[in-house]
Structures are given as structure tokens and as C-alpha cells.
Amino acid sequence: MIAAYGVSRTRDKKGVIIKQTTLPWVNCIHRNCGGGWKTMEILVLEIYMGKHYRIRKLTPKECHRLMGVKDEDFDKMKSAGISDSQLYKLAGNSIVVDVLEGIFRNMKFKENPLRVFEAFAGYGSQSMALRNIGIPHEVVGISEIDKYAIMAYNATYSKTENYGDIATIDWDTVPDFDFFTYSFPCTDISNAGAQAGFDEGSGTRSSLLWECRKAIAAKRPRYLLMENVKAITSKKFLPGLHRWMAFLSEQGYTNFVKVLNANDYGVPQNRERCFLVSFLGDAWYEFPEEIPLTVSLKDILEDSVAEKYYLDQTRVDNFIAGLSDEKREALERGE
């Protein structure tokens, strides 16, 4: 193999490819948010010396590497019996661990151990980041309803109390905590979905954000971290984000918000996400500085990949035939 590229395809409603680009990194592995026909299909193009082109899907392990998940964590999730399709979904829903590590380093937590509650926990990218940068912490509880996310979480960490549906938690029964993380569902905000929004009382999945109010008012954790798709900062959704930030300000929090791209934090994935960091009382916070990307897509690929991940060769040949000579030569040079 002399080069590897992310191939993103956009399809129309009938599944016909309307746009296809090759990139030296993966253009957001997200498959599931909002689902439906707009979801990008991500493939890797391999080029062999003998001008043998093949295209394949990223494997679940590669997707998790692109999310900053260590192989040993991924292996634990896989050995819990979670299927490939669920592993893809979990990765697509999560937060790039490297980005979280940068954010958490700059939060300068003073507590030892830091008591954490992970709402919308997924497989616990938040805990992974705290562990990786050596912050002594104890997860007092999580809130998660997805069977496979819970399996993945339990496979990765020692037994953690899951309080289930965020909407039904009696916060008096939950131990106190210092840090509340809430990367609430992006389904109704993401460009890949119908964008029904996250207004309070709207009944959308993204409106679960407002359920976090009870946790924050009851426990008044010192630190908060929200994460969602970049579209939450769009003209359509910014007023809602401002309403949420106004609630936090009323509760005495100081807020810092920024869109960060995983590509700027050492990961070859173009994934822009909005992060809102809040501190109880007066505070100053700086988001982590960007670092140059030294890793390419090639570096995260597995050495040997099962045949089932490869695309039918006729489709590959059609794709290659559709490239200009100039483009094909550039690919062969590994550019």
C-alpha cells in the first residue's frame, strides 16, 4: 500500500452517489446521527505498487482509533459480544478522546478524587480521557439507556451505577459529584437529520438537554462539560444554546464555548464539535491550543483486514475509471 484516503460519498434519496471526494483524512466517521440518506459512507482507498486499487470500509477498530479509543479498550468492547454495526454506531456517537484530554488538562481540577457523573455516557469517552491524562477520579454514576452503550461501558470500566433514563432520575438518590458531563443526543440538531431542534418541551431526543437542569440545580457541580454537533452554533439553533447558557449563568456558572475540530488535536478525522465548559462562580478558561497533525489516515489502519470490508471490485474499477489522469497520478504518488 502506498497511500490511503478517506472517500466520502453523498447519496441522493434513491441511493445514487451525487458527490465523491478523496481526502488524506477521514471526513467525520459519523454514520448514525440522524441516520438516513444523507449519511456519509466512509471508505479507504488502498493503492498497491502494481496499480491495484481496492476500496474498503474502515473496520470498527479503525473507527475507534479515529475516536482516540485505545486498542485495549476497543478489544474489551468487542469481546463483550457487541456486533460490528453497533460498534460503528458507538464510535459515531462518541467524542474524540484526544480532544477531551486537551479540554480536561486546561480545566485544572483541584479535587482528589474528582467525583464525576457521566450523563448520556455512551462508552465513556469522558472517563477514558480523565484516565489517560492521570486525573484521579471516581465515576459516581452514569445515565445511559442504550443496551450496547451500557455493554461497552461495563466492559471497559469496573461496575458503575447506571441511573438509566435521564428524564426519570431522582437526583436525591445520586451521590454528590463535582463534574457533570452531558453530550446529549444530536439527532434533532445534526445536519444529517430533520433538525426538529431541542426546544424545551418539544419532545425531541435533543430536548433531553433540558432534563440536565434538574441535575445541575440539585447537585451544583463545580464543573460542567457539554458537547454537541457544530450545527448547534448555527443561526437556527444558536438562540436555543443561548437560552441554555442563560440558565447556567442564572445558576452562577461562567461559560466558555468553542467549536473544536479533532483534526487540530492530532487525529486524522475532520470532526467539528461544539464544547461548552462551565465553572461554578467566576473563572477563566482557555481551550487547548491546536497541535499540528503528524498522523495520517495510513497510520491508523490495521495491518490485515477481513475480505468482508472490501467493496465489490466492479464499483472500485468504475470509481478509478471516473478519475482524471491527473488525479489518478496524484493518488499513485501518495498525494
Ligand SMILES: C[S@@+](CC[C@H](N)C(=O)[O-])C[C@H]1O[C@@H](n2cnc3c(N)ncnc32)[C@H](O)[C@@H]1O
Ligand atoms: C451523543 S451520544 C453520547 C456518547 C458519549 N459521550 C460517549 O462517550 O460515547 C448520546 C447518548 O445518549 C444516550 N441517551 C439517549 N437518550 C437517553 C436518555 N433518555 N437517558 C440517558 N441517555 C440517553 C444515547 O444512548 C447515546 O449513547
